[in-house]
Amino acid sequence: MRVAVWFLVVLLAFGFAQKRVVLGVGGKTAIVYLPLTVVERLGYFKEEGLDVVSQDLQAGSRALQALIGGSVEVVMGYYDHTIQMQAQGRDIVAFVQVGRYPAxxxxxxxxxxxxxxxxxxxxxxxxxxxxxxxxxxxxxxxxxxxxxxxxxxxxxxxxxxxxxxxxxxxxxxxxxxxxxxxxxxxxxxxxxxxxxxxTRSTKGTREVLGGEYPAAVLYTTRAWLERNPDTAQRLVNAMVRGLRWMQGKSPEEIAAVLPEEYFLGDRALYLKVLKNSLESFSPTGRFSDTAPLRPLTVLSAFDPNVARAQIDLKRTYTNAFVDQVPKR
Known part of the structure; x- marks a missing residue:
């Protein structure tokens, strides 16, 4: 009987063990990546059975290099890197959109x-x-x-x-x-x-870039995504839940869940920043079918590799995981 009970305890422990994910972020205290911290602080990753280890790499290019080098599995960075990498023969996929304007x-x-x-x-x-x-x-x-x-x-x-x-x-x-x-x-x-x-607002982004422009996203290699669809789904579930939580929240309510060091010694000013930034976040996590064309146009203007390449935008992002998020 004792052996049977011990075996059941071991099974339960393994069943509820959290899946560890190493995530690189291109400057964690930047407002554009704020939903990541919100999700962490509200415990949504843990509720999805994830142990997300965030590495703050201070810049998007460094986070991308960490992914390519294998020291992180997933990146919170800007969508345009997926296009840039496809032009270089690398298959990188964005699988949830956090920011709809670059800000x-x-x-x-x-x-x-x-x-x-x-x-x-x-x-x-x-x-x-x-x-x-x-x-x-x-x-x-x-x-x-x-x-x-x-x-x-x-x-x-x-x-x-x-x-x-x-x-x-x-x-x-x-x-x-x-x-x-x-x-x-x-x-x-x-x-x-x-x-x-x-480009912090709808108006400004339209004036500078022509309209909605996918910015902060979670992205990874296609190989990782295909090997870890359940983990990817749980990451997306947590991120979309966080984006939904932020909708309609006041700057004060959002600031209440953040670490004190994010305010850079001026909480009142940070609240003003938050107020001015809230419309830049995606309410749904979903990519539109037309917005990815704008980053392609931008990159093609100055990157000869992108300009010469036959970019298949449909391979740079997917809504498959966002579409499976529970409607809670």
């Missing part, structure tokens, strides 16, 4: 605003991005090309996100910056930058 801003230091009045005036300037090869860099390249310059007409400097990005402007390491919240609002509130291009 990236290009700004110039306020003390140079009389010299840099528009994007063409950036020629010869030092511009900060989260890291070379990241989506903030892609955004900058696209705007340069769109305005008659070449990506090589500026010097790109990696400044990470959050406090590091703010410090890079304050210390005059860069003359302009392409970055995300909360750094941008902190810089604006302190009078340190003048905005040249802004």
């Amino acid at each position: 990236i801003v290009l700004g110039v230091r306020s003390d140079l605003a009389d010299q840099v009045r528009s994007i063409p005036d950036l020629k010869g300037r030092r511009v900060g991005v989260t890291a070379p090869g990241s989506s903030t860099h892609f955004f900058l390249n696209y705007l340069l090309v769109k305005n008659g310059l070449k990506p090589t007409d500026v010097a790109v400097v990696g400044v990470s996100v959050g406090a590091q990005a703010v410090a890079a402007v304050q210390n005059r390491q860069v003359e302009a910056i392409s970055n995300v919240e909360p750094a941008i609002t902190l810089l604006e509130e302190r009078g340190l930058i003048k905005v040249l291009a802004d």
Whole structure:
């Protein structure tokens, strides 16, 4: 009898054991990746039987390299990397959409605003991005090309996100910056930058990029997705539940579940950032059939590999998991 009871306990333990997933994120404190922290803090991953180990790699390009190198299994990063990788012969798939606008801003230091009045005036300037090869860099390249310059007409400097990005402007390491919240609002509130291009809202994204633009997503290799469909489904269940929870919540309610260090010493300002950012998040986690065309257009403008490739957008994302999320 004791042996039978012990065997049952072992079976139950294995049945309820949490599946470990190593997830890389391109700057965890950035507002664009906020739903990941919300889901973690609300315990939704654990309720799905997942032990998600997040590695904050501070930039999208570093998170992508970690995936390719095998040190992480899944990435919370920007969708455009899936297109870039397909052009290089790598099969990377986004499987839940978190952000429907990039929420990236290009700004110039306020003390140079009389010299840099528009994007063409950036020629010869030092511009900060989260890291070379990241989506903030892609955004900058696209705007340069769109305005008659070449990506090589500026010097790109990696400044990470959050406090590091703010410090890079304050210390005059860069003359302009392409970055995300909360750094941008902190810089604006302190009078340190003048905005040249802004995709934090529906209106701004439409003006700069033409419309909805899939941004923050979970992506991985097709091989991992095919080997781990149950784990992928549980990740998506948790993420979509988090996105649903955020709908209709006030900035104060969302901030209440976040770590204190996310506020960068100014909770009131962070609440303002949250208020201005909420419409950038997807309410459903689902990709539209037309929005992925915009990242393809953007990348094709300056990346010759993408411009030459026959990109099959249908292989860069899937709604199969989002469509199976319980309607609770």
